[in-house]
Amino acid sequence: MTTERAPQPTTAMANPPVQPLASNLLPGDVVRASAMRDLPAPERQLTKVAKLIDVSRCIGCKACQSACIEWNDTHPEVEENVGVYENPHDLTPDMFTLMRFTEYENPETNEFEWLIRKDGCMHCEDPGCLTACPAPGAIVQYSNGIVDFISDNCIGCGYCVAGCPFNIPRIHKTAHVSKKCTLCSDRVAVGQGPACAKACPTQAIVFGTKDEMIAHAEMRIEDLKERGYENAGLYDPQGVGGTHVMYVLHHADKPSLYADLPDDPKISAVVKGWKGAAKDVGLAAMGLAAVGAMAHGALARANEVSAHDDAEAQEMVAHAAGRLTVEEEAARPPEGAP
Amino acid sequence: MTGEREYSAPGDEIETRKPVTVSRYRGITRLNHWVTAFTMIGLILSGMALFHPSLYFLTGLFGGGPTTRWLHPLMGILLVLSFLLLFLQMWRLNLPRREDAEWLANIKEVVKGEEENLPELGKYNAGQKFVFWGMSGLIVVMIVTGVMIWEQYFPGLVSIPVRRVAVAVHALAAVAAVLIFIVHVYAAIWTRGTIRAMTRGTVTGGWAYRHHRKWLRELAGRRKADPAE
Numbered sequence: 001m002t003t004e005r006a007p008q009p010t011t012a013m014a015n016p017p018v019q020p021l022a023s024n025l026l027p028g029d030v031v032r033a034s035a036m037r038d039l040p041a042p043e044r045q046l047t048k049v050a051k052l053i054d055v056s057r058c059i060g061c062k063a064c065q066s067a068c069i070e071w072n073d074t075h076p077e078v079e080e081n082v083g084v085y086e087n088p089h090d091l092t093p094d095m096f097t098l099m100r101f102t103e104y105e106n107p108e109t110n111e112f113e114w115l116i117r118k119d120g121c122m123h124c125e126d127p128g129c130l131t132a133c134p135a136p137g138a139i140v141q142y143s144n145g146i147v148d149f150i151s152d153n154c155i156g157c158g159y160c161v162a163g164c165p166f167n168i169p170r171i172h173k174t175a176h177v178s179k180k181c182t183l184c185s186d187r188v189a190v191g192q193g194p195a196c197a198k199a200c201p202t203q204a205i206v207f208g209t210k211d212e213m214i215a216h217a218e219m220r221i222e223d224l225k226e227r228g229y230e231n232a233g234l235y236d237p238q239g240v241g242g243t244h245v246m247y248v249l250h251h252a253d254k255p256s257l258y259a260d261l262p263d264d265p266k267i268s269a270v271v272k273g274w275k276g277a278a279k280d281v282g283l284a285a286m287g288l289a290a291v292g293a294m295a296h297g298a299l300a301r302a303n304e305v306s307a308h309d310d311a312e313a314q315e316m317v318a319h320a321a322g323r324l325t326v327e328e329e330a331a332r333p334p335e336g337a338p
Numbered sequence: 339m340t341g342e343r344e345y346s347a348p349g350d351e352i353e354t355r356k357p358v359t360v361s362r363y364r365g366i367t368r369l370n371h372w373v374t375a376f377t378m379i380g381l382i383l384s385g386m387a388l389f390h391p392s393l394y395f396l397t398g399l400f401g402g403g404p405t406t407r408w409l410h411p412l413m414g415i416l417l418v419l420s421f422l423l424l425f426l427q428m429w430r431l432n433l434p435r436r437e438d439a440e441w442l443a444n445i446k447e448v449v450k451g452e453e454e455n456l457p458e459l460g461k462y463n464a465g466q467k468f469v470f471w472g473m474s475g476l477i478v479v480m481i482v483t484g485v486m487i488w489e490q491y492f493p494g495l496v497s498i499p500v501r502r503v504a505v506a507v508h509a510l511a512a513v514a515a516v517l518i519f520i521v522h523v524y525a526a527i528w529t530r531g532t533i534r535a536m537t538r539g540t541v542t543g544g545w546a547y548r549h550h551r552k553w554l555r556e557l558a559g560r561r562k563a564d565p566a567e
Contacts, residue, residue, distance in 0.1 A: 035391035155403035158489030274506035282513035293524040313543030320558035
């Protein structure tokens with residue numbers, strides 16, 4: 001086994017190095033992990049990476065889906081054709097990325113537009129899934145920005161589904177673990193770009209450092225504007241701290257046109273409250289109540305039955321018994337009889 | 339039989355007269371209570387493990403995270419069924435009565451353990467009724483929200499925004515239930531002579547006279563139930 005670390009990939013275009021290389025995405029590169037607060041400081045800062053999906057260049061061929069299936073060795077179920085282009089019908093535990101097709105009649109130009117968006121994990125800088133996850137280390141974020149699910153630590157509870165602002169994670173029905181796009185962390189670790197970007201025939205999907213991808217997007221946006229798409233722009237939503245999967249959209253003013261891409265995604269306030277204040281205040285309240293009860297038990301006088309109470313009870317029962325008829329009293333079994 | 343029961347449940351009776359012991363819970367009710375209690379403890383431990391990272395180690399009690407994840411909702415179903423049986427036996431005597439307001443107004447005396455100036459009570463005081471109705475309501479909230487977030491069997495039952503609310507409400511209801519659980523357990527310990535009602539099934543006459551005098555009075559006024567009842 002070689003000890004030479006793979007270089008960080010800066011493109012999906014170049015052919016990968018052919019010599020054996022050791023992984024360059026290490027446990028020490030984890031900057032955040034689910035349900036773990038006191039993580040050791042990362043040993044180094046990797047260059048932030050990103051995947052840029054230029055919707056205007058996508059031809060809907062689904063090569064990215066095929067590449068994803070092949071690289072991740074998933075086996076999506078073969079489904080019925082129901083008259084739409086989405087195939088499979090949705091993201092599934094075996095389909096981490098999905099071309100979503102929207103037929104849009106632009107009211108300004110009266111032109112028909114076919115909007116095709118490659119859906120999948122956005123790799124948020126502030127990931128809702130990681131915030132919601134209760135299992136320590138089941139969701140991690142590396143210093144290059146990749147958000148990854150560690151199946152060995154995943155318990156399959158589905159909290160990540162509630163946490164995600166993009167409706168991405170899917171729970172595997174038999175493995176009972178959550179699945180989503182890994183941004184090909186296992187390829188990136190050895191110096192290669194994501195499989196989908198590698199396979200894309202029109203280079204609608206490109207991969208590199210986040211800075212380079214933003215610069216590349218600006219070029220594309222300029223081009224689109226020259227061609228009349230004056231609202232063209234970059235989708236790098238700041239509500240989740242920016243994402244490591246970004247889109248170039250011809251209608252960046254209306255992201256929801258693209259199969260309900262959220263206009264302003266952010267981690268739900270409900271999720272933040274549940275995972276923030278509720279968690280700590282709740283634990284404190286339960287702890288205080290338990291400690292308080294124990295302290296009261298140790299220090300305060302217990303509520304004891306007095307001899308007077310016993311005597312009064314005796315009197316009450318005897319008095320009532322006195323109302324029984326003589327026959328009934330005689331028929332009553334003696335005290336202590338089985 | 340002499341008269342209708344107003345303050346007591348079937349099976350409640352004067353067990354022995356010298357000294358006085360009073361039967362408070364039948365064997366089947368006690369079994370029902372302890373099934374509910376141990377299920378609740380299992381639910382609290384497994385739920386706490388998923389509630390706060392610092393308590394995740396509790397999953398070890400159940401055989402790991404994934405086992406805890408599938409076991410918790412099943413215990414929840416068991417609890418609902420078990421609690422439902424308790425509810426059916428106890429709801430009538432837990433209905434609020436006029437004397438509960440007076441008892442609550444003098445809650446300070448209760449906490450001091452000075453019950454001399456308090457109204458006479460039936461089988462349950464206002465505190466016990468609060469525990470009963472509080473638990474009943476919270477269990478309904480938790481089973482409804484629990485099903486909504488039961489990924490294994492109901493993954494698409496509700497939309498994701500509803501699911502977010504459900505998961506938060508489930509956690510808050512659980513915190514409230516734990517607080518009520520603590521009140522329930524502590525009150526039973528602090529009020530000496532109470533635990534035996536759920537172990538042996540009987541309480542002393544003095545206990546009944548001190549805390550539930552109307553209940554004792556009604557039982558004292560009844561003939562001992564004949565075996566055919």
